Amino acid sequence: MTAGSAFWYGSRATGVICLVLLSLVAILGVLVNRQGRLPGLPRFAVTGLHRNLSILMVAFLGVHVVTAILDGYAHIPWLSTIVPFTSGYERFWLGLGTVAVDLVAAVIVTSLLRDRLTPSLWRAVHWLAYAAYPVTVVHSIGAGKDLQSGWLLALTVATLLTVVAAIGCRVASTLGAVSRPGRVPEQLARAASTPRTGSLR
Amino acid sequence: MTAATKDAMTGVGNAVEARLPRLLPATGQPAELAEHLRVHGPTPYRGGPRLLINTIQAAGLTGRGGAAFPAHRKLTAVASQRGESVVVGNGAEGEPASDKDKALLWSCPHLVFDGLQLAAETVGARQVHLYVHRHPALLQRLQVALAQRAAAGLDRTAVSLVTAPPRFLAGEETAVISRVEGGPTLPRFTTRRIFERGVNGAPTLVSNVETLAHLALVARYGPGWFRAVGTKQEPGSMLTTVRRADGGGGVQEIAIGAPIADLLGLDEHPAQAVLVGGYHGAWLPLEQARRLTLSNADLRPLGAAIGAGVLAALPADRCGLLESAHVVQYLALESAGQCGPCLNGLPRIAATLTQLAERRSAPAALDDLQRWAQLVERRGACHHPDGTVRFLRSALTVFADEVTLHESGRCSAGTTEVFLPIPASSPGHADDWS
Amino acid sequence: MNERLRVNPILCSGHGLCAELLPEQIDLDEWGYPILADQPIPHSLRKLARRAVTDCPALALLLVRDR
Numbered sequence: 001m002t003a004g005s006a007f008w009y010g011s012r013a014t015g016v017i018c019l020v021l022l023s024l025v026a027i028l029g030v031l032v033n034r035q036g037r038l039p040g041l042p043r044f045a046v047t048g049l050h051r052n053l054s055i056l057m058v059a060f061l062g063v064h065v066v067t068a069i070l071d072g073y074a075h076i077p078w079l080s081t082i083v084p085f086t087s088g089y090e091r092f093w094l095g096l097g098t099v100a101v102d103l104v105a106a107v108i109v110t111s112l113l114r115d116r117l118t119p120s121l122w123r124a125v126h127w128l129a130y131a132a133y134p135v136t137v138v139h140s141i142g143a144g145k146d147l148q149s150g151w152l153l154a155l156t157v158a159t160l161l162t163v164v165a166a167i168g169c170r171v172a173s174t175l176g177a178v179s180r181p182g183r184v185p186e187q188l189a190r191a192a193s194t195p196r197t198g199s200l201r
Numbered sequence: 202m203t204a205a206t207k208d209a210m211t212g213v214g215n216a217v218e219a220r221l222p223r224l225l226p227a228t229g230q231p232a233e234l235a236e237h238l239r240v241h242g243p244t245p246y247r248g249g250p251r252l253l254i255n256t257i258q259a260a261g262l263t264g265r266g267g268a269a270f271p272a273h274r275k276l277t278a279v280a281s282q283r284g285e286s287v288v289v290g291n292g293a294e295g296e297p298a299s300d301k302d303k304a305l306l307w308s309c310p311h312l313v314f315d316g317l318q319l320a321a322e323t324v325g326a327r328q329v330h331l332y333v334h335r336h337p338a339l340l341q342r343l344q345v346a347l348a349q350r351a352a353a354g355l356d357r358t359a360v361s362l363v364t365a366p367p368r369f370l371a372g373e374e375t376a377v378i379s380r381v382e383g384g385p386t387l388p389r390f391t392t393r394r395i396f397e398r399g400v401n402g403a404p405t406l407v408s409n410v411e412t413l414a415h416l417a418l419v420a421r422y423g424p425g426w427f428r429a430v431g432t433k434q435e436p437g438s439m440l441t442t443v444r445r446a447d448g449g450g451g452v453q454e455i456a457i458g459a460p461i462a463d464l465l466g467l468d469e470h471p472a473q474a475v476l477v478g479g480y481h482g483a484w485l486p487l488e489q490a491r492r493l494t495l496s497n498a499d500l501r502p503l504g505a506a507i508g509a510g511v512l513a514a515l516p517a518d519r520c521g522l523l524e525s526a527h528v529v530q531y532l533a534l535e536s537a538g539q540c541g542p543c544l545n546g547l548p549r550i551a552a553t554l555t556q557l558a559e560r561r562s563a564p565a566a567l568d569d570l571q572r573w574a575q576l577v578e579r580r581g582a583c584h585h586p587d588g589t590v591r592f593l594r595s596a597l598t599v600f601a602d603e604v605t606l607h608e609s610g611r612c613s614a615g616t617t618e619v620f621l622p623i624p625a626s627s628p629g630h631a632d633d634w635s
Numbered sequence: 636m637n638e639r640l641r642v643n644p645i646l647c648s649g650h651g652l653c654a655e656l657l658p659e660q661i662d663l664d665e666w667g668y669p670i671l672a673d674q675p676i677p678h679s680l681r682k683l684a685r686r687a688v689t690d691c692p693a694l695a696l697l698l699v700r701d702r
Contacts, residue, residue, distance in 0.1 A: 035650055047690050059690075096351065144642075171643045179634075180537060181537055184533070184535075187538070187545070188534060188548040190548070390643045390645045445637055539645045540644035581644055582644050
């Protein structure tokens with residue numbers, strides 16, 4: 001195996017890991033938002049896992065990008081890591097990958113600076129993360145030929161289905177959300193029927 | 202300096218004597234611009250910022266919107282900020298039992314407009330808003346009044362009319378700011394005070410329309426004139442909305458410190474208890490109310506306050522518990538629903554109090570009410586839960602005997618009709634916050 | 636210079652992380668919303684307090700200077 005192909009294999013392998021990690025991060029993100037819990041773990045651990053896995057993903061993403069460039073075969077310029085659709089090789093599929101990197105970078109940076117930003121700005125950028133996921137999947141399937149068959153295809157489809165389900169829950173909760181003043185008559189009606197029970201949330 | 206101004210500054214009023222009414226037109230008819238100018242003259246601008254503040258301080262004018270905060274301190278606070286400020290006249294009283302701001306705006310809008318202009322001059326504001334509930338007839342009247350003033354060249358800063366939905370919280374300061382900015386009429390959480398950061402981040406003066414009207418008179422006739430009625434610590438006149446036990450009353454202008462028994466005619470119209478300050482106010486037992494004057498000096502030690510000047514006497518044949526339950530239900534429905542404790546606590550409090558009032562079995566009701574009252578107090582973004590709890594606690598204290606009766610399935614009242622004015626909630630209510 | 640915790644009750648949706656991280660200063664009411672201790676944060680708990688502020692999913696917890 002040449003140094004070139006070692007980089008190439010490394011890039012493909014870390015790419016798959018990034019896809020899996022991104023899926024986990026997305027699912028955990030939905031879980032945090034819905035105030036869900038993982039068995040045996042306190043709530044701050046769900047948030048912590050969401051964060052730490054995203055940092056782990058950034059590490060693997062870094063390796064994925066660097067190895068792709070260091071591999072001489074495809075001649076990907078360094079610029080293409082942040083500016084989409086500027087590489088000669090597989091311009092479109094790779095470009096999508098760059099778009100995903102940009103989106104992830106925006107989310108990570110704003111999250112690190114979270115206490116210095118307004119909550120609404122942070123939230124707006126975080127919603128971009130939902131865009132990063134489909135972009136990543138399409139990039140993975142298009143640029144990474146080996147995802148198009150075999151167990152890697154199965155893995156991709158599995159992560160896709162789980163994440164879509166999680167996003168579906170998230171969107172459903174947003175669509176079903178009543179404006180806060182609108183919740184008041186409902187609360188009053190429920191309190192009237194069962195006043196002493198626990199939270200009406 | 203004209204003779205009139207000199208007189209005004211030494212506190213000797215000539216055109217208007219030191220008696221009532223002062224705000225409300227003496228003729229009893231709404232004052233048009235011509236009449237206003239004849240009686241009070243043109244807007245007495247001082248010629249620059251901050252020049253009016255000492256006069257206001259000497260007069261001892263306090264806010265008439267409920268908090269009774271010294272007006273000169275608010276003016277100073279806003280005037281001291283850097284950058285252009287904003288003035289908002291708050292005429293959206295929100296309180297169903299209060300009609301005074303509506304009456305004031307209808308009868309003498311020009312005093313309010315004068316006050317807005319003088320306040321704007323004092324704090325260096327270039328944006329002035331008048332914030333009122335959405336009454337078509339009143340809005341029309343105000344627009345006509347503004348047009349007349351524009352034609353006469355009276356106003357130095359243009360006034361924009363901003364309308365508010367018929368919500369109890371419409372007059373809450375941060376909700377006012379939000380609405381003036383074009384957003385929903387919902388309270389906001391902020392760590393900065395409004396005089397520092399208000400409308401679009403600018404230092405903002407939010408002042409009740411009655412306060413502004415008094416300001417317009419003090420600027421003309423001076424502190425001495427203002428202090429000629431009222432008490433030493435709480436000078437001046439005020440508007441109250443009185444509801445006697447016979448249902449009569451209405452908006453009256455009185456001197457602060459007038460005896461409550463006289464205002465409510467408690468001898469001619471017997472009552473069982475008195476509500477002071479509106480639905481965020483407090484009930485007082487009859488015998489206690491008889492001995493008090495309408496002043497914060499008398500009321501504060503008892504956990505009550507003048508508030509927005511609502512005074513209501515509950516007739517002897519009503520059930521105080523039922524009245525209170527209806528009020529608390531209304532207050533629960535008027536929650537903005539933004540804060541967990543309020544959204545969860547107020548409906549439960551309302552439901553349990555209603556159970557008690559309707560003589561349905563409610564074991565541990567009093568314990569639950571106590572616990573929830575403590576849980577919601579001071580845990581909202583605004584003071585809605587605090588006011589509701591104040592009202593609730595006063596009801597449980599003053600009507601304690603009634604509570605005992607109800608717990609054994611009885612009631613002392615002769616009728617279940619509700620005496621206090623409580624708006625029926627409309628189906629569209631949930632959406633009508635803009 | 637003392638610091639104190641404050642919660643923005645409008646942003647708060649009762650996740651409850653803060654009470655898990657800082658039970659000495661934060662309790663949850665019967666509806667899951669935080670009740671903050673009305674006192675400045677002791678030095679030893681400052682780090683945890685800062686973590687609670689950063690970790691709050693709703694960005695509802697604040698650290699303010701004691702007045």
